Amino acid sequence: MAADPNAGNTAPKLTKKDFSSDQDVRWCPGCGDYAILAAVQRMMPDLGLPKEKIVFVSGIGCSSRFPYYMNTYGFHSIHGRAPAFATGIKLVNPELSVWLVTGDGDALSIGGNHLLHILRRNPNVNILLFNNRIYGLTKGQFSPTSEVGKNTKSSPWGNIDQPIKPTALALGANATFVARTIDRDPKHMAKILMEAYQHKGTSFIEILQNCNIFNDGAFFDVTEKDVKADNQLLLTEGAPLIFGKEKNKGIRMTPAGLPEVVTIGENGISESDIIVHDPTHRNRTYSNMLADFDVPDFPVPVGVLHRVSNPVYEDTMISQVTQAKEEKGTGDLQNLVTGKETWVVE
Amino acid sequence: MTSTATASQSVTNTALTKATIRFAGDSGDGIQLTGTQFTQNSALAGHDLSTLPDFPAEIRAPAGTLPGVSAFQIQFSSEEVFTPGDTPDVLVAMNAAALRKNLPELRADGILIVNENGFGKRDIEKAGYETHPFEDGSLDDYILYKIPLTDLTEKALTDSPLGTSEKRRCKNFYALGVLFWLFDRNPKSTEDWIRAKFGRKADIMDANLIALKAGHIYGDVSGIFQNRYMIPKADLPPGLYRNITGNTALALGFVTAAQKAGVTLFQGSYPITPASDILHALSALRNYGVLTFQAEDEIAAMCATIGAAFTGALAITSTSGPGVALKAEAIGLALMTELPAVIVNVQRGGPSTGLPTKTEQSDLLQAMYGRNGDSPLPVLAIRSPGDAFHAAYEASRIAMKYMIPVMLLSDGYVANGAEPWLVPDVDKLEPIEVEFRTDPKGFKPYLRDPATAARPWAIPGTPNLEHRLGGLEKEHLTGNVSYDPTNHDKMTRLRASKVSRIRNDIPPTEVDGAQKGKLLVLTWGSTYGSTWEAVRHARADGHTVGHCHLRWLNPFPADLGDVLNRFETVLIPEINMGQLCKMIRAEYLVDAIGFNLVRGLPFKVSEIRAEIDKYL
Numbered sequence: 002m003a004a005d006p007n008a009g010n011t012a013p014k015l016t017k018k019d020f021s022s023d024q025d026v027r028w029c030p031g032c033g034d035y036a037i038l039a040a041v042q043r044m045m046p047d048l049g050l051p052k053e054k055i056v057f058v059s060g061i062g063c064s065s066r067f068p069y070y071m072n073t074y075g076f077h078s079i080h081g082r083a084p085a086f087a088t089g090i091k092l093v094n095p096e097l098s099v100w101l102v103t104g105d106g107d108a109l110s111i112g113g114n115h116l117l118h119i120l121r122r123n124p125n126v127n128i129l130l131f132n133n134r135i136y137g138l139t140k141g142q143f144s145p146t147s148e149v150g151k152n153t154k155s156s157p158w159g160n161i162d163q164p165i166k167p168t169a170l171a172l173g174a175n176a177t178f179v180a181r182t183i184d185r186d187p188k189h190m191a192k193i194l195m196e197a198y199q200h201k202g203t204s205f206i207e208i209l210q211n212c213n214i215f216n217d218g219a220f221f222d223v224t225e226k227d228v229k230a231d232n233q234l235l236l237t238e239g240a241p242l243i244f245g246k247e248k249n250k251g252i253r254m255t256p257a258g259l260p261e262v263v264t265i266g267e268n269g270i271s272e273s274d275i276i277v278h279d280p281t282h283r284n285r286t287y288s289n290m291l292a293d294f295d296v297p298d299f300p301v302p303v304g305v306l307h308r309v310s311n312p313v314y315e316d317t318m319i320s321q322v323t324q325a326k327e328e329k330g331t332g333d334l335q336n337l338v339t340g341k342e343t344w345v346v347e
Numbered sequence: 348m349t350s351t352a353t354a355s356q357s358v359t360n361t362a363l364t365k366a367t368i369r370f371a372g373d374s375g376d377g378i379q380l381t382g383t384q385f386t387q388n389s390a391l392a393g394h395d396l397s398t399l400p401d402f403p404a405e406i407r408a409p410a411g412t413l414p415g416v417s418a419f420q421i422q423f424s425s426e427e428v429f430t431p432g433d434t435p436d437v438l439v440a441m442n443a444a445a446l447r448k449n450l451p452e453l454r455a456d457g458i459l460i461v462n463e464n465g466f467g468k469r470d471i472e473k474a475g476y477e478t479h480p481f482e483d484g485s486l487d488d489y490i491l492y493k494i495p496l497t498d499l500t501e502k503a504l505t506d507s508p509l510g511t512s513e514k515r516r517c518k519n520f521y522a523l524g525v526l527f528w529l530f531d532r533n534p535k536s537t538e539d540w541i542r543a544k545f546g547r548k549a550d551i552m553d554a555n556l557i558a559l560k561a562g563h564i565y566g567d568v569s570g571i572f573q574n575r576y577m578i579p580k581a582d583l584p585p586g587l588y589r590n591i592t593g594n595t596a597l598a599l600g601f602v603t604a605a606q607k608a609g610v611t612l613f614q615g616s617y618p619i620t621p622a623s624d625i626l627h628a629l630s631a632l633r634n635y636g637v638l639t640f641q642a643e644d645e646i647a648a649m650c651a652t653i654g655a656a657f658t659g660a661l662a663i664t665s666t667s668g669p670g671v672a673l674k675a676e677a678i679g680l681a682l683m684t685e686l687p688a689v690i691v692n693v694q695r696g697g698p699s700t701g702l703p704t705k706t707e708q709s710d711l712l713q714a715m716y717g718r719n720g721d722s723p724l725p726v727l728a729i730r731s732p733g734d735a736f737h738a739a740y741e742a743s744r745i746a747m748k749y750m751i752p753v754m755l756l757s758d759g760y761v762a763n764g765a766e767p768w769l770v771p772d773v774d775k776l777e778p779i780e781v782e783f784r785t786d787p788k789g790f791k792p793y794l795r796d797p798a799t800a801a802r803p804w805a806i807p808g809t810p811n812l813e814h815r816l817g818g819l820e821k822e823h824l825t826g827n828v829s830y831d832p833t834n835h836d837k838m839t840r841l842r843a844s845k846v847s848r849i850r851n852d853i854p855p856t857e858v859d860g861a862q863k864g865k866l867l868v869l870t871w872g873s874t875y876g877s878t879w880e881a882v883r884h885a886r887a888d889g890h891t892v893g894h895c896h897l898r899w900l901n902p903f904p905a906d907l908g909d910v911l912n913r914f915e916t917v918l919i920p921e922i923n924m925g926q927l928c929k930m931i932r933a934e935y936l937v938d939a940i941g942f943n944l945v946r947g948l949p950f951k952v953s954e955i956r957a958e959i960d961k962y963l
Contacts, residue, residue, distance in 0.1 A: 085654065
């Protein structure tokens with residue numbers, strides 16, 4: 002493990018500019034990625050970490066160019082494999098703050114296996130999955146989150162693949178922190194990014210991101226001003242699941258144990274009938290329910306769906322090393338090479 | 348077995364210089380364990396030796412059938428040996444299938460010890476015999492000892508509280524006891540091992556100890572053996588020795604390299620035959636600070652390895668050919684980002700899943716060329732089990748010195764084979780100097796060392812050296828993404844030049860035997876041993892033959908062309924269809940001749956010797 006070269010750093014607080022690299026940003030004008038980059042660069046100083054302690058890792062795709070624009074350590078790896086790189090980095094130097102930037106194709110298609118395994122291992126890595134429901138860098142093929150029937154360059158007769166819900170997949174993989182935010186809501190994004198950073202273990206954030214070239218408006222029914230209030234369910238810990246322009250719609254459980262949308266003030270329903278948001282249930286029934294919500298039947302939850310505490314991968318590795326040294330003593334190299342059964346030739 | 352006999356009472360003591368024994372039985376019979384124990388005992392008796400385990404890919408094929416047969420061969424000698432022996436002098440067959448599969452290997456007049464209880468009607472049928480081998484005369488050419496090993500073991504364990512099947516399971520130790528008597532061995536090393544292994548299961552420990560002792564006594568008192576064989580100690584270079592397998596030696600080589608370099612050892616691997624033992628060995632060494640990561644697949648194993656290298660570890664991955672195929676894209680990234688790593692390929696029979704438990708040398712061209720783009724990498728190979736330690740150390744040193752991923756080729760034969768090994772003094776090994784870049788003044792991610800062309804190793808956590816790496820082409824010096832045509836040409840050549848500069852680290856080529864003339868036998872990897880013995884035999888018969896063995900396959904040593912040109916004929920034995928041969932012909936325009944057998948087995952000394960004779 003590298004020694005902390007910057008222990009006791011009392012340098013003045015960094016600014017957004019300190020986190021911008023000298024490279025020209027090369028996303029299409031109007032891409033949602035710009036807003037995410039700006040939000041990340043703006044919140045980085047709030048981590049209170051020197052730049053050299055931060056590493057951005059990515060795979061391949063539009064979103065995966067992200068590390069080049071961050072003036073931190075960065076690794077633009079190969080398609081789908083960023084979780085494995087991040088795990089290797091974390092194991093060797095657990096002090097680093099590791100951020101993984103990926104997309105719906107990178108994380109859920111070619112990298113699906115690695116995403117599953119980083120989530121179940123739970124290293125302290127923050128995953129930002131930019132979901133735009135399309136392949137952008139290869140110019141417009143359907144992705145694992147594209148809706149059925151979608152016409153794309155590679156599905157002129159309509160997409161026949163069932164889409165994956167990223168948050169549901171993450172919960173299925175035993176993720177300890179699952180959240181959703183939106184490129185068009187930088188304030189909410191900043192808040193979620195900070196909560197992800199503060200969570201010990203792997204944090205998984207799905208960011209609904211607009212690709213204005215190949216899939217413009219993929220989430221407009223969730224993000225646009227006129228429909229947002231009715232189609233977004235803003236999750237606030239300890240607050241009831243209430244939404245709608247009039248703030249009079251809510252989610253309650255039927256006697257059959259299924260969620261339903263109800264209107265407060267109608268049919269004798271009051272606020273006390275509405276489920277109060279608590280992302281900390283270890284049992285995932287509730288968070289799975291939220292992950293399953295989608296328009297038009299339910300509003301799309303935005304915020305932290307699930308947050309539980311589990312052992313952190315690299316911490317467990319360190320404790321094994323410590324324990325092994327305590328039990329067996331720090332290994333002596335010559336003893337190891339010599340082994341137990343030897344003989345001498347005179 | 349060359350022998351001189353002296354008679355004493357009813358048993359004749361026969362002195363030999365060497366012997367080859369093959370143990371064979373069902374894969375549930377503990378054959379590998381029996382072989383390993385005999386090996387350990389031979390080593391402690393001071394013999395030079397070499398072993399070859401030969402086990403089926405199936406964990407438990409149906410009992411008693413040919414696919415379920417597991418075998419272990421050992422040659423031990425008072426002289427230097429490098430191979431497990433061409434033809435066994437002694438075959439121990441625990442059942443009919445083991446006999447049927449292994450008898451063709453046994454020397455005519457060889458000793459055949461069979462477990463009579465493994466030759467019932469069903470055993471004979473399952474082995475596919477049409478007539479009973481005890482009755483059809485097919486064993487007449489051998490010195491046959493029929494011993495009811497199962498019954499005798501059960502009888503010896505009458506007082507044991509174990510159940511019948513558990514008692515029968517001890518028969519391998521009974522057989523080992525007989526062999527220890529036959530070769531005049533002190534069984535103490537195996538007794539100690541049984542006590543350590545089964546100390547917590549007293550009944551099993553006692554039963555195995557009794558079976559071993561009973562077998563030893565049987566050899567003495569049964570009166571069936573007229574001969575007993577004595578092999579003097581080998582005349583090995585003085586020093587402290589241990590017995591070691593290739594996979595263990597590799598693991599130790601990496602730990603040593605990391606400690607000498609003062610960096611963390613990280614291994615990212617996915618289980619695969621025959622490389623998994625490297626992962627097993629290193630994962631036990633947490634108290635040495637070794638970090639092992641059993642990844643979800645071969646690709647993740649390689650990618651985590653690169654992440655660890657980026658963060659300042661000596662990062663290695665161990666796999667076999669199919670794993671290297673999966674890792675290829677990531678290996679290219681390690682090459683592009685110019686990070687140090689060692690990729691171990693314990694080769695097995697291919698292509699595809701091929702022969703997982705058998706040996707082959709057919710991944711040389713994969714190591715050389717198995718990536719997209721112009722992507723040369725350093726390639727070196729292990730020649731024997733003990734050599735694996737030094738090869739791993741050298742691969743690690745070169746990886747970190749040149750900031751480059753290194754392909755290290757082993758194979759199933761070296762990996763699982765064992766030999767006595769002169770334990771190195773770790774303080775006397777060549778130092779490995781690693782310096783992480785810390786000075787921000789003049790720092791550029793792709794600024795190169797003038798001698799090695801290595802770029803600086805600037806690891807995350809170092810202030811003011813923040814930079815970005817990736818698989819897109821790098822601009823010379825800055826490492827920024829560049830699509831410039833001239834830059835790509837320059838960087839492609841620079842990457843290649845890093846490999847060729849490694850020549851400066853390769854000592855002059857040594858030729859064993861004739862330095863010029865009629866025939867040079869050129870080898871790489873595990874064909875070293877059988878070729879060494881074959882060339883030595885040819886020279887003893889008065890022929891002028893040279894033997895040159897290559898540790899480095901890429902780059903070739905600087906003087907190799909001169910060496911090849913001193914000989915009229917260059918013969919290249921390989922357990923593949925002529926991969927080094929192709930490289931040599933392409934590089935030096937030498938009309939090299941291949942000798943190629945791809946049976947999943949190492950060459951026999953006699954096979955190479957016969958081939959040598961063709962060109963003399």
